[in-house]
Amino acid sequence: MRIGIIGFGNMGSAIYEGIVEEKIFKKKDIFIYEIDKEKVKNLNLNICESNKDLVEKSQLIIIAVKPNDAKNVLEEIKSSLSPEKILVSIMAGIKIKKIEKIVGKNIPVIRIMPNLNVKVKSGIIAYCSNKYGRRYENLIEKIFSSVGMVFKLNENKFDTITAISGSGPGFLFYIAEEFKKICIEKGISEKISKDLVTYLFYGTGKMIFQTKKEIEELKEQVCSPKGTTIAGLSVFEKVKFGNLLRKVVEAAEKRSKEISES
Ligand SMILES: NC(=O)c1ccc[n+]([C@@H]2O[C@H](COP(=O)([O-])OP(=O)(O)OC[C@H]3O[C@@H](n4cnc5c(N)ncnc54)[C@H](OP(=O)(O)O)[C@@H]3O)[C@@H](O)[C@H]2O)c1
Structure with missing residues (x-):
């Protein structure tokens, strides 16, 4: 062909x-x-x-x-x-x-x-x-x-998938960028900060991909009682990070709808 x-x-x-x-x-x-x-x-x-x-x-x-x-x-x-x-x-x-x-x-x-x-x-x-x-x-x-x-996928779900997988890399790059900024603010060199964030995303993605475990289970594995991850995650819960992420996806979805209807 x-x-x-x-x-x-x-x-x-x-x-x-x-x-x-x-x-x-x-x-x-x-x-x-x-x-x-x-x-x-x-x-x-x-x-x-x-x-x-x-x-x-x-x-x-x-x-x-x-x-x-x-x-x-x-x-x-x-x-x-x-x-x-x-x-x-x-x-x-x-x-x-x-x-x-x-x-x-x-x-x-x-x-x-x-x-x-x-x-x-x-x-x-x-x-x-x-x-x-x-x-x-x-x-x-x-x-x-x-x-x-x-x-x-049904075409009526294309705006949703555009917002999640189409724009998704941009959202995750944003989070990676913020992590890098925090590392630098805390006195870690720019080079190490970049390498560190690179491996944080690469390794975490690989854990999800290679272990094939449920994401919830992987999260539990890093959450020892009274530990550091739980302390950090409680802030996510307090500010309702899940709702914020939903708003991010819905804004992209709305924009996709506007573009495809114009
Ligand atoms: N990038 C993404 O993450 C992504 C994700 C999902 C879907 N898409 C879709 O993929 C498509 C391509 O995106 P892209 O990022 O690859 O864009 P791109 O890098 O700008 O590539 C498009 C290419 O087509 C050329 N072109 C313009 N008019 C043409 C014509 N009449 N005949 C032949 N070539 C022509 C452009 O040349 P000029 O630069 O000179 O105009 C450019 O080199 C878009 O429709 C986008 O919506 C992209």
Whole structure:
């Protein structure tokens, strides 16, 4: 199968690397079109002349441009699409209905919501499809599992998943940044503070991932009675940190809804 990737930015390039490194498809079968020629100048890729050219050469087309460029790209390629091609969009907030309105209802369309962590092949990738896209769901799972965990999700939950896994890395980076600031304030050198926070997140993630224990159980393990962790966690409880986090997620979810309805 021949794959086309429109837009070779953060996401497009990460997906390309995943597919090639995990040997899902061969390099020779992947076509790229990127408007910013500088980005692909010295790379050994199959660069197409235009998006139309890319669609003509590919059977499965991944659109990885910013949502603001969606209309331009879809208008440009619509005459080259046919029901034998599969259109995959990773553009945040662009609903299947919006895509179908431009390209027609008879084109298989799959909508994907990835997150930044696909860059380290540990992404969270939710997908949904239209009626004609359904028969390609196994293929989609195979392709995107090269960059993380993949699961099917009803499109009406996409704003929620955008807020949790899409924005989630940003929320955790924020907490990591605050931890680093505290370390520095307490007199730990900047370098050690950064390494320490890096290992705090890496090791804690690895504990959840590798031990496969319930998160609640892992938390209990560090909470010895009258110990330091319990003392710290009681502050979380007092300020109702859970409610604060809920507000954070709901603000992102609301914004996602506004974007997808605009
Ligand atoms: N980054 C994330 O964490 C994340 C998470 C979930 C979903 N997404 C979605 O993934 C998509 C891509 O995001 P990104 O972070 O990879 O963006 P990006 O780094 O800006 O990449 C998009 C690339 O597409 C190029 N482009 C623009 N118009 C084009 C056209 N007509 N034909 C071909 N290429 C074109 C852009 O060039 P110029 O820079 O010159 O415009 C840019 O190089 C977005 O729709 C975003 O919503 C991103």
